[in-house]
Amino acid sequence: MSAPLWLQFTGQQPKRKRAELACIACHSKKIRCDLQARGGQGYNNCTKCAALGKECRVRPSRRGHSSRTAERPITPPDSNISDPANYTRPYTRSSIKQILIPANQVQRDFTADAQSLEFQPSLLPHHSESPASRSRVFEDEIDGWLSTDPPSQPVASITNATVHVAMTNDSPATQRTERTEDHSEHNDNYPVGHIFLPELQSNARDQERLLAERMPNLPSLPDAALQQSFVETYFESCYPWCPVLDHEHLYEDLARSPLLVNALAAAASNVNPPMLPHDGPALYYDRARSRFYDDEEADVMTSLKAISLFYWWSPRPPTILHRHSSWWWTSVVIRHCQQLGVHREPALNHPLRQQIDLSLRRRIWWTAFARERLTALCQNKPCVIDPEDCTLSEPTLEDFPNSLNKTKAEVFIYWVRLCAIIGRVAKYLARNCTAAPFPVQLARELIDWVSSLPEHLKLPIGSHRTHCFNRDVNQLHLPYLAVIIIIHLKRSTSSQPLPPAYPPAILAATCMARLMKDILARGNTRFLMPISGWYCGTAFIALLQARRIESLAQIVNEDLDILTLAVNQLGKMWPTAAVFYSGFERLRSHAVALGGDGQRPPGPELGMGDGTGYMEMTDGIDWTAYFPFATSQTSGIANRLLVPDTEELFFDDDIFADAMLQFQDLFEPCDTFQDMNLFV
Structure with a gap:
């Protein structure tokens, strides 16, 4: 018989093979x-x-595949995996067989996909043997080749054909995200993921070993009482950040769309679980997701509303690749909107302009826009949306129903404006790994934003107690404080594990601890978005360094306790927050072991002052302008930072860096990793 023709095949192309697992039905x-x-x-x-x-x-297998699981891997176990360019995962004999596909099998299984595989079926040899005999011959040939010495390269060449095995075709549930295993890029602009690598790495391994237990599928929808409670929870906690549903048409939409019913139930039952028996957010989410992927919802705008609500259900951290994260669903919304042309404003003379609900379009589009900008900052991901491609006008109060509380609409409008600035900051940081001065214009934009807030949206933390607490206003300022911390952590190309924090970062961190204290005092953190754990992580890093200053140790510890408690509560809803909580405990315990009583090693005095000696931005910016809401009564640290006549203090970069070098050995187990993906 003629020799089989080997085709160029990568893991991205579809493989049709007999499933090793199948159910009896x-x-x-x-x-x-x-x-x-x-x-x-x-x-x-x-x-x-x-x-x-x-x-x-499960139908018991009779094909004996289990005997192959213990076979020796093709790639030696001591391969260098620190360099992604040289890294390939071990391949067993059975996995190689799945990748090396002979031409006769391709012809039989993939005739309809010939163009996508980029080969000509006319070149395939024709055999008189039966398909079964050809399959046995193929397996015998591969067994003979695999019985020889293992190849030294991940690309195998057989006769006149090349088979590429560098790309894996793992299921998303077992494929770790890029930053979990890739340490080739050195980027200190995003230190949060780098510092919490041990916990994120451990979480990824746990997810790879365990499969989540699922409840049996129940076909019924929530009853009327539960649906009403879910609607109330949405408008109370989710609407300012996702204003895609309207009271006027909501109940009509729910009556005709099981997809929207289950999506709303998934979000609301996770934010505020009812005491009545209900199926739970996991099952609601599974039903909604299946209906979306099966195209059961005919109205595309209803589909966009539904999947926008998936943001409030995150079943696991993004330490492994999966199609359930906010990053995934936000990208789905964006792509659908771009395909529909939602990102462009219809011309005034457009014949269908009067039939288009532009207000709804703006609210859906700018919700996805804001989420993507936040994810770009915390995960160091590129943005899909290019603002220069968008002509859709920004949301205004006219885009919201008259019956709505206008404060919630204003919160959304100012949140979108802030996220636009955050997107520009994220883009700059991602493309500038050096310690070059941060652009003054971006700092001015942040100051202009906080100065433009109307009086009822300003933070009321200028006194010891918060008299006019508004949780939407608190949550609006969390990303603002986080981005100030990020841009005022010293950026450098060194391998220093903890970047020094300058006065604006430390003041922003203590203000964030104050916001979390006000929230915890009122007994509930469930309304906070999943990214809130990352906000706390940025503040923790800045405060952990301020703790090294003897005179600040006690008051810093109080703020660290608040952040730890907040993340512990957030961890009950969001798996990523639970990862941060483990990191907080590890970092503080190591700090104690290295002299955690707050005593700085002998050396020149290190302190706070007005910070003019340290500032990278020298164009006349007063860094206290970031904090028009802060006073000496905001916190103990704020009192030290904002009252310069208490001590003659100033920052010295070299001294501060020397103090931080004591933390160097805390991260030695992680020095082969960099910049983990954290969210949601």
Whole structure:
């Protein structure tokens, strides 16, 4: 017989092979079962059984695949994995067989996909043997090749064909995100993920070992009482950050759209779980997601409303790749909007302009825009949206129903404006890894934003007690304080694990601790968005360094306790916050071991003062202008920073860096990783 033709094939192309796992129901009906693929995503049932509400029982395999699991890997275990360019995961004999596909098998299985595989079917050899015999011959040839010495390179060359095995085709549930394993890029602009690498790394391993237990699928929808409570929770806690639903049409939309019902239930039951029996956010989310992917919702705007609500259900941290994160769903919303042309303002003479709900379009589009900008900052990801491509006008009060509390509409409008600035900051930091001075214009934009807030949206933390607490106003300022911390952590190309924090970063961190204290005093953190854990992480880093100053140790510890308590509470809802909580405990315990009583090692006096000696931005910016809401009564640290006549203090970069070098050995186990993805 003629030798098989080997084709160029990468892991990105579809592989059609017999599933190693199949349920009894699908096998009995001779239909394809996706139990194996869904199992890698955390499910314990296939799509067919889930849709019918049946128990999905695995059919015992008779093909003997389990005997291959212990075979020796093709790639030696001591391969250098610190360099992503040289890294390939170990391949067993069975996995190589799945990647090396002979031409006769491709011709049989992929005739319809010939163009996508970029080969000509006319070049494929024709054999008189049966498909089964050809398959056995193919396996015998591969077994013979695999029995020889292991290849030294991840790309194998056989006869006149090349087979690429550098790209894996793992299921998303077992593929770690880029920053979990890639340390090739050295970027200190985003120190938060780098510092909490041990916890994030451990979480990724846990997710790879365990599959989430799922509740049996129940076909019923929430009853009327539960739906009403979910509506109230949405308007109370979610609307200022996701104003995609309107009271006027909401109940009509819910009556005709099971997708929207389940999406709203997933978000609201996670933010404010009812005491009545209900299916829970995980099951509501699964139903909504399945309906979306199955195109069961005919109205595309209703679909966009629904998946915008998925932001409030995050089943696991993004330490492994999965299609459930806010990053994923925000990208889905953006792509759908771009395909529909939502990002462009219709011309005034457009014949269909009067039929388009421009107000709804603006609220959906700018919700996705703001979320993407925040994710770009905290995960160091590139943005999909280019503002220069958008002509859709920014949201105004006219885009909101008259019956709405206008304060919530104003919060959304100013939040979008802030996130636009944050996006520009994130873009600059991602593209500038050196210690060059931060652009003064971006700092001025932040100062202009906080100065433009109307009186009822300003932070009321100028006294010892907060008399006019507004949780939407508090949450509006959390990303503002986080971005100030990020741009005022010293950026350098050194391997120093903890970047020195300048006075604006420390003052922003203590203000964030004050906001969290006000929230905790009122007994509930569940209304906070999932990114709030990352906000606390940025503040923790800045305060941990201020703790090294003897005169600040006690008051800094009080703020650190507040942040730790807040993250502990957030961890009950958001898995990423639980990862941060573990990192907080580790960092503080190590700080105690290294002299954690707050005593700085002998050396020149180190302190606060007005900070004029340190500022990278020298164009006349007064850094206290960031904080028009802060006074000496805001916190103990604020009193030290904002009252310069108490001591003659100033920052010295070299001295501060020397003090921080004591933390160097805390991160030695992590020096092969860099900039983990953190969110949601």
